[in-house]
Amino acid sequence: MGGLKTETGLQEESFEKIEAINIDKIGTASWLLRPIQKELVTELARSIQNTGLLQPIVVRKGMRGYEVVFGNHRLEACKRLGFRQINAIIRTCDDDEAFLARVSENLLRNAYIDPIEEAHGYKVLVDKGWTINAIGQRVGKCDSYISERLGIFHRLSQDIHSEVSRGLLTPSHAELLSRIRNPKLQKELAELVKKKRLSVRSLESMLKHAPLPTKVTTESISNEYFVRVPSEFAAFMGLNAGQQLFMYARGQKLILEKTQTLNTPKKVVSRTRKRV
Numbered sequence: 585m586g587g588l589k590t591e592t593g594l595q596e597e598s599f600e601k602i603e604a605i606n607i608d609k610i611g612t613a614s615w616l617l618r619p620i621q622k623e624l625v626t627e628l629a630r631s632i633q634n635t636g637l638l639q640p641i642v643v644r645k646g647m648r649g650y651e652v653v654f655g656n657h658r659l660e661a662c663k664r665l666g667f668r669q670i671n672a673i674i675r676t677c678d679d680d681e682a683f684l685a686r687v688s689e690n691l692l693r694n695a696y697i698d699p700i701e702e703a704h705g706y707k708v709l710v711d712k713g714w715t716i717n718a719i720g721q722r723v724g725k726c727d728s729y730i731s732e733r734l735g736i737f738h739r740l741s742q743d744i745h746s747e748v749s750r751g752l753l754t755p756s757h758a759e760l761l762s763r764i765r766n767p768k769l770q771k772e773l774a775e776l777v778k779k780k781r782l783s784v785r786s787l788e789s790m791l792k793h794a795p796l797p798t799k800v801t802t803e804s805i806s807n808e809y810f811v812r813v814p815s816e817f818a819a820f821m822g823l824n825a826g827q828q829l830f831m832y833a834r835g836q837k838l839i840l841e842k843t844q845t846l847n848t849p850k851k852v853v854s855r856t857r858k859r860v
Contacts (some may be wrong), residue, residue: 602640604669609649612656614679615705617686617697620660628661637662640671644682650674653682654689680709684722691723699755700745703737706730732759741767744774753777756784760791772799 612620641655652659653675662670677685683705690697709719716730723730736748736755739762748758757777764770777787798817803810813823823829823842830841 602671605672613652625660629664643672688723698749700749703733735762741770
């Protein structure tokens with residue numbers, strides 16, 4: 585009987601055979617796209633105990649027994665329940681196919697996967713000769729999605745990789761930050777995103793329409809304090825020498841407002857954190 589192409593791209597027989605395999609012969613996936621979540625394992629164990637394992641896991645033959653293609657949480661739940669065997673579908677696939685199947689399966693389920701591990705996997709495939717288009721077709725994503733993930737891996741500072749993996753920064757934030765070439769500035773903006781809980785739209789607007797945030801140093805002359813306005817901010821605000829500005833404090837922020845007359849202030853999106 586001819587094979588059918590599954591949503592994960594693996595070849596599948598019309599009637600797949602489900603086998604009971606000893607759990608001690610099954611190892612976890614060699615490439616984990618997300619860490620094992622104890623809460624999810626607990627929920628699955630409770631469900632399996634009440635209704636049984638409704639969906640078999642998928643494995644492939646390895647050097648020593650079998651390796652999970654997808655179903656790591658179900659496997660861990662069955663281990664916790666003390667099962668000796670688990671129902672599984674055995675498929676034949678190499679490392680590339682197994683990785684793509686895991687990505688596709690998780691994306692189809694809208695399950696969280698580590699963006700850095702995902703991007704690293706795409707890099708490995710590209711290094712082997714896979715095209716971005718071919719990868720996108722296998723995981724059901726457009727070329728731009730694959731390119732943006734690769735951009736995160738290649739251009740984003742290594743210091744920020746772990747923060748993305750831990751969920752402290754979203755993939756969309758990471759994609760925007762990866763477009764900044766200065767690693768130090770990437771880090772400073774990443775800290776600003778976390779501290780201020782900036783949305784992706786706010787960060788994008790900041791990067792697109794205004795100079796990037798920068799640190800300035802106060803200077804003291806005759807007991808008065810001065811801050812030099814960087815040229816890019818002056819140009820953005822349209823400042824001229826001798827022009828009057830309104831200055832006032834709001835919390836820990838020192839705010840400057842451009843004004844045309846003393847009675848009609850015109851606020852400009854430019855805020856400098858108070859240093860004194």
